[in-house]
Amino acid sequence: MRDRNSGEGGAAAGRRARGELESAVLGALWAADGPLTGRQVLEQLPGNLAYTTVLTILSRLHAKGMLVRQPADRGYAYAPVRDEAADTAVRMHSLLERGSDRAAVLSRFVSELSPEDEQLLQRLLGGQDAGHDEDGP
Amino acid sequence: MTAVLLVPLILPFLAPTLARRTLDRLAPATALWVLTASALALAGACVAALGALVLTGLLKLPAFATLGELIHPLRTPSDYVVVPAATAATGVLTLSVLTLVRSALRQARAFRAARTQADRRPAAGDLCVVDSPHADAYALPGRPHRIVVTTAMLRSLGPVEREALFAHERAHNRAGHHYFLAAAELAAHCHPALRRARDDIRLAAERAADEAAAGVIGNRRLIATAIARAALAGNASPSSRPDFAPAATTGPVPQRVAALLAPAGRRSRATRPTAFLLVVCALFSVAAGAAGVIDFHHAVEVAQGEEGP
Structure with missing residues (x-):
């Protein structure tokens, strides 16, 4: 694989491409329940980024019209701009309808699970969270 | 002559077993290349053999024999063998072409729809967020x-x-995995036994992206939990999922998670040669297909009076 930043995660995080940082910040804001301040966004990002970097990215995304902001303790709290209509989501569903090879060339992150798969995953995840290994069947 | 043309039609039935072996014993990125190239070779040999059988049958018909400028009858095994074989080959080939065209149109439409959708909204870096209660990526x-x-x-x-x-999705894009998936799709429409190989190619692509992501993040366990959590989240949301496939075997997601939780580089060197049995099978199939086609070509030239028997 041609990875630009393979190796230690911490060191790699410091010199990630601008686009990747924008993705990470937007991802964190969408995952949050409400608007986040720069400080809160920083907490939601892995690696050790500088606070100023996060602020720069936030204002850049705001300038692109992807974020809305409101004043909050001595700065701004940011939230993603929601879709004007839900039709995109509907269209995406029809596009990715499960159980068919409709969009076989689009690599999905996870495919559908059978009930057995689900149990197995729960077990694997359980073993992982408890911090010990359980050998699968 | 006809017998050797049957080899490329039969050999793909070995592919599922051998492909599984390849996937288990090679690094995912290597396995992806080996699997895809082998599947394409098997598919190509299969199509060539079918084509030769179809032509043999056609040249038995007087009209086509005239068209092909045959001055002697084509020397083939008994008509009782050749005619049914040619008829079956024509049917199979037609069916393959039809399903392939249908699938290609569908893929192109899905891709265009996805592209239009993504291009309509501004992107932060390469990320495009869709507001939806359905967990997907x-x-x-x-x-x-x-x-x-x-x-x-x-x-x-x-x-x-x-x-x-x-990181996982970027690895897909960076390595151009969609080309491999499209090739797998193409092969799957050429021979029914290659459908299982298509699933293995898909799994190999996912595994390759998982390992690439593990390289970026620097922690295999973290990738494993991310996949497991994402899969469970996707499943929890109500979806109109048809419950086909009684799932006697483990699906791809648990396999990926298990592979990431296992220590890296556990593949032993001693078992590696068997990983290439699929390549041997593909080469053998191509050789048989080529021999059959050359033989057929020779027979046609003889019938055209250009060469002595």
Whole structure:
């Protein structure tokens, strides 16, 4: 694989491409329940980024019209701009309808699970969270 | 002559077993190349053999024999063998072409729809977020590459797990995995036994992206939890999922998770040669297909009076 930043995660995080940082910040804001301040966004990002970097990215995304902001303790709290209509989501569903090879060339992150798969995953995840290994069947 | 043309039709039935072996014993990125190239070779040999059988049958018909400027009858085994074989080959080939065209149109439409959708909204870097209660994510190839993720997916993951997801999808885009998936799709329509190989190629692509993401994040376990959490989140949301496939075997997601939880590089060197049995099988199939086609060509030239028997 041609990875630009393979190796230690911490060191790699410091010199990630601008686009990747924008993705990470937007991802964190969408995952949050409400608007986040720069400080809160920083907490939601892995690696050790500088606070100023996060602020720069936030204002850049705001300038692109992807974020809305409101004043909050001595700065701004940011939230993603929601879709004007839900039709995109509907269209995406029809596009990715499960159980068919409709969009076989689009690599999905996870495919559908059978009930057995689900149990197995729960077990694997359980073993992982408890911090010990359980050998699968 | 006809017998050797049957070899490329029969050999793909070995592919599922051998492909599994390849996938288990090679590094995912290597396995992806080996599997895809072998599947394409098997598919190509199969189509060539079918084509030769169809032509043999056609040249038995007086009209086509005249068209092909045959001055002697084509020397083949008994008509009782050749005619049914040619008829069956014609049917199979027609069916393959029809399903392939249908699938290609469908894929192209799905891809265009995804592309239009992603291009309509501004992207932060390569990320394109879709506001949806359905946890899903996919890599969208093309210019520029995009990662499409739903809000439900983003919410089901922690900060580092989100990074793992992004790294995984970026690995797909960077390595051009969609070409491999398209090739797998093509092969699957050429021979029914290659459908299982298509599933293995898909799994190899996912595994390759998982390992690439593990390299970026620097933690295999984290990738494993991200995948497991994302899969469970995707399943929890109500979907009109048809419950086919009684799932006697383990699905691809648990296999990926288990592979990431296992220590890296556990593949032993001693068992590696068997990983290439698939390549041997593909080469053998191509050789038989080529021999059959050359033989057929020779027979045609003889019938045309250009060469002595």
